[in-house]
Amino acid sequence: MKNILLVDDAQFVRYTLKLMLEPKGFKIVGEAGNGLVAIQLFKDLEPDMVLMDITMPEMDGVGALKEIMKVNSNAKVVMISAMGKEDVVREAIMAGAKGFIVKPFTEETVIKVIEKMI
Amino acid sequence: MEENKFSIASEPMLEMFTFETVNLIEQLEExxxxxxxDSELSGEDxxxxxxxxxxxxxxxxxxxxxxxxxxxHEVEDVFYYIRENKQVSVDISNLSDKVLEVVDFIKEEIEKIKSGVxxxxxxxxxxxxxxxYLAEISGNLDIEIKREPAKTKQKFYISPYDLKKGDSIHRYSVKVFFEEDSQMENIRAYTIVHNLKPICKEIFHIPKNLIEDSESAKYIIxxxxxxxxxxxEEYEKVKEIVEQEIFIKTLELKEIEEYEEEIVTQSISQELNKVQNKICIPEVVPLEKETTTTKQNIISVNIARLDKLMDIxxxxxxxxxxVIKNKDLIGLELDNFNKAAMQLRKLTDELQDTVMSIRMVPISLIFNKMHRIVRDMSRNLDKNVELEVIGDETEVDKNIIDNLSDPLMHLIRNCMDHGIEEKEERSSTGKDLKGKITLEAKNISGDVLIKITDDGRGLDxxxxxxxxxxxGLLTKDESELTEREIYGLIFLPGFSTKDEVTEYSGRGVGMDVVKKNIEKVGGSVFVESVIGIGTTINIKIPLTLAIVDGMEISVGNSVYTIPITTIKESFKLNKKDLILDTNGNEMVMVRGNCYPIVRLHKLFGVTTQKIDLEDGIIVMVEADDQTACLYADLLLGEQQVVVKPLPPYLTRYITKESGIGGCTILGDGNISLILDITGIINQVV
Structure with missing residues (x-):
C-alpha cells in the first residue's frame, strides 16, 4: 500500500517529491505532466494514492480529479496547490479530494499527509 | 515561512530547477x-x-x-486579469516590454544561482x-486580484439528513487550531465543514465567510x-470525521446543551454585513485544448552523461x-570470424549514429535568442530592422551550439550597430527604411553553414x-591581398574600429574572439561584402566534433588523418605537371588549374625516404573554397576516427594555424594527428 502517482506539469516538483518520498520507502509508480495522462495512468497503475497539481496544460488537476473519482470513488487524491487558489481547492474538496498541501511544501508536510492516507 | 525550508536543497534539485526555469523563460520570450x-496575443498565448x-x-x-x-506572481496576476477580461485593451509592445523586463530579471537571477552566487x-x-500596470489596464487603482467566485453562500446549511422522532440530537462545539504553516487555513476549515455536513442538521461557524473573506485565514490563525x-452521531464518530483534516494542531470537541450565542449570532450578523468592496474576478474553466498529445515521452539527460556515453x-x-584488424589474425582462415566481425561493425555503426543523434539539437535554440537582440537594439538605436530566420531546424551537436551562442550574438550586434545604416542614411541612398538581417543555417556535406547577411552599408x-x-597588421603587400584576405583582416587581434565603439559592440571583445570561439568548435569564418549593398558572414561548423571519417596517410614513421570531407582527389604526380613559381614554390597543374603543393614532411619536420614527388602520393584538399595539394608518402586507408582534443601540454605549441586540429587513437594503438586543412591552406594560399 505504498504506490504513489505524481501529477504535476513542473518536472522540478515531481523530481522534488520523488527525492522526498523514495527514501521513505514510498514507490513512485508513475508520473504525469497533465490531467489526461494522469487519468490514464491512474487506470493503468491503480496507485494507492495520487498527488495532484492544480494548474496544468491539457486538463487541470480538478478536471482529472473528477474523472478519477468516477473511475474509483474511493480514490485517495491529495491536491498540490499554489498559494492563492483557495476557490479551486474548495472545488477539489467538494469533488472528493482527500486533502491538500500548499506550495512551497516541506518534506515533513508531504510525508505526514501521505502517511495519514495510506 | 521565513526560514529556509530547503537549507540543504540538493544539487540535482537545483539543477532541475534552473534547467526547467530557463526552458520556460525561453518559451515565454519566444x-x-x-x-x-504579429501584434496579436492569442488566448492560447x-x-x-x-x-x-x-x-x-x-x-x-x-x-x-x-x-x-x-x-x-505579479505577472501571473496580470495575465490572469487579461485572461478573464478579454475585452481589456492591451498595448502589446508595452506589455511585452514589461514582461521582458521580468524575463531578464529571472534570467539574471538564474545565472547567479548557476554560478553559485x-x-x-x-x-x-x-x-x-x-x-x-495592472491598475492601469484594469482602470482601477485599488484593484485586488481575487480569484474567488462571487457566490452568495447559504446562511446556514440544512441537511438532507433526516431527523427521526426518538433520535436524540446532540449539540457540539468545536474549536480547532491548525498547525503553523499548514496554509490556506480557511480552506482547511472549509474541509472540516464539508466533511461534517452529511451528518449534521445545522451548522454555524466563525468566521462565517470562509472563502469570500480573504481575512478569514488570518482570523483562524x-x-x-x-x-x-x-x-x-455520537461523540466518537464526530471526532473521527473532524480529524479527517490532516493539519489539526489542537482540537477541542465538546457536547453542549445550548449553542454558544456568540457564534450563532455572529454567523448571522456577518452574513448581514456582507458588503464587498473588492472586485471579484470569477475563475473561468480553463480552455479545453483538443490535442491529446503529451510530452511525457521526453526525458532530459544531463549532458555530462551523454559526453560520457559518447566517450565510451x-x-x-x-x-x-x-580486435578486427589485429595483427595476430593475419594469414588465418577466418570465415566465421569475419562474418561475426561484419555484424559487430554494423551494430557499432548503428550505436554510434544513435548516440550522435541524441546529442543533436536544433539550431533554433540559439537563433531564437537573436530575435530579442534585434528587437532591443532596433529600439535603442532607432533603426527599423527585421530579422529573418531560415533553416533553424538544422541540427547541430549540443557542444557546438553552446560555443556558438556568443559569437553569433556578437555578429548580430555588429550587424545592427555598424552594418545597418541610420534611417537618414538609408533614405538618402534610396534603400528601404527597414533594414533586414537574414540568419540562415543549412547542411552542406557534413558541415553546417551559417550565414548572417545584412543589407547595410557593406565593408569598406x-x-x-x-x-x-x-x-601594423599587414604582412603582405596590399596589392597582393585578395578580397577575402582583406575582409579576413577584421578578425585579427588588435584590429578594432575603435572610433565606432557603442554600448553594444566593441566592449573590448573584438572579432578576433569571435573567430577564436568559432575555431574552438572546429569551424571557420569568412566574410563577403559589397559596399552599399550589404555584408555576409559565413560560418562553417562541423555537425559534430566527436567522430569524423578520415583518410589515414603516412609520412615517414608518422600517421596523419585527413578529414574525408576535405579531400577532392588523390593521384600520383607526373613530373611534367610540376611547375615552379618565381619564388621556387612547387605547384602542380591539374586540368588547366594550378595548385600549390604542400610537402607534409617539410611542414611537420618529419624524416622520410620519399623526397621525390613522384614516389609518394598527392592528395588534393579543399577548404573554404580554396584548394591545395598535400604530398604524403602513402595512403593507408579510410577509417572512422574519434576526435580527441590535443592534450593541454601540446596545445601550447601546436595551434590551429600550424595545421593540426586534434588527434585520434588508431586501431593498432598508435596515435594519429588530425590535419586541420583550413589551417594548412591558409599558410600557403
Missing part, C-alpha cells in the same frame, strides 16, 4: 516576441504565459528564491511596476476556528578495430587596409 511581431509564470512561481517558492517567486536581485521595482452544530562509444569503435576595403596598416 511567445512575447512573436506576439509583438495568454494561457501559456499564465501557466509558465505559475510554474515558475511554485518552483521558485520551493527553492526559496522569493524574489523570483514574487515577480512571477546568492540570487539577491531586488524585485521591488518590477513588482511595483507590474502592480501599477489567530483565534482558531469555532463551529457549533447538531448531529445524531568512441572507445568501442577504436577497440573494435583493434580601403578603410580596412588603412586600419590594418596603422596597426
Amino acid at each position: 511567445i512575447l516576441l512573436r506576439a509583438e511581431k 495568454i494561457n501559456e504565459i499564465f501557466r509558465v509564470m505559475h510554474t515558475i512561481k511554485g518552483s521558485a517558492a520551493m527553492m526559496m528564491f522569493k524574489n523570483i517567486s514574487k515577480i512571477a 546568492k540570487a539577491d536581485g531586488n524585485e521591488e521595482k518590477i513588482v511595483e511596476e507590474m502592480k501599477s 489567530e483565534n482558531g476556528f469555532d463551529i457549533n452544530f447538531s448531529s445524531l 562509444v568512441g572507445e568501442i569503435v577504436i577497440t573494435e578495430s583493434m 576595403k580601403r578603410k580596412i587596409i588603412n586600419k590594418a596598416k596603422q596597426n
